[in-house]
Amino acid sequence: xxSPMGMALDESQHGxxxxxxxxxxxxxxxxxxxxxxxxxxxxxxPVSQGSMRAFVVKGHAVITxxxxxxxxxxxxxxxxxxxxxxxxxxxxxxxDLAFRLPKPxxxxxxxxxFATKRPDLDKLIRAVLxxxxxxxxxxxxxVIQISAVKDYGPPGVTVKITQIVDQA
Numbered sequence: 001x002x003s004p005m006g007m008a009l010d011e012s013q014h015g016x017x018x019x020x021x022x023x024x025x026x027x028x029x030x031x032x033x034x035x036x037x038x039x040x041x042x043x044x045x046p047v048s049q050g051s052m053r054a055f056v057v058k059g060h061a062v063i064t065x066x067x068x069x070x071x072x073x074x075x076x077x078x079x080x081x082x083x084x085x086x087x088x089x090x091x092x093x094x095x096d097l098a099f100r101l102p103k104p105x106x107x108x109x110x111x112x113x114f115a116t117k118r119p120d121l122d123k124l125i126r127a128v129l130x131x132x133x134x135x136x137x138x139x140x141x142x143v144i145q146i147s148a149v150k151d152y153g154p155p156g157v158t159v160k161i162t163q164i165v166d167q168a
Contacts, residue, residue: 035165036089038136042080043156046099047073048123049130070127077131077157085136089163093137094145096160099124100153107152115150124150128157136161 050067099121107113125148129140137143144164 036163038084039160040080040084041156041158042077044073044076045155046101046124046157047127048119049127050123074127074131077128078135081132081135089137089161092144092164093142094162094164095143097125097128097148098158099150100156101150102155103152113152115152121148121150128159
């Protein structure tokens with residue numbers, strides 16, 4: 001089959017074979033080599049890690065968060081993580097997060113409604129990862145795979161961390 005530019009669809013513009021496409025449905029290959037896994041629930045309204053503000057007061061730098069309840073949320077996640085933590089995870093990990101937010105009162109009762117309003121999913125993820133650092137994980141750079149979903153339901157988050165081991 002040829003593209004509109006006249007080249008085969010499996011070739012790049014330079015005549016090289018195009019890289020194989022990733023089969024995202026089969027991307028759970030990392031979980032096949034799991035050594036240790038931890039799952040826990042945190043009940044409460046998830047709070048996003050908003051932007052940080054920095055300013056100088058009397059010659060000292062002060063950093064504040066735009067969210068007043070972020071500290072409480074992060075502490076709640078860290079406490080639940082400590083309950084299940086025998087030790088910190090070493091090496092690469094995969095993390096699955098399922099955030100549940102309260103459904104707006106104005107939402108239709110019978111129609112499926114997706115959680116497309118604030119808070120942003122990426123900022124919710126960041127708040128949880130920062131909460132887990134030095135509790136269940138040494139550094140959030142260890143995370144090599146993230147799966148996250150934001151939906152309506154009883155407020156909270158389900159966290160699943162899976163250690164990835166080398167099969168070699």
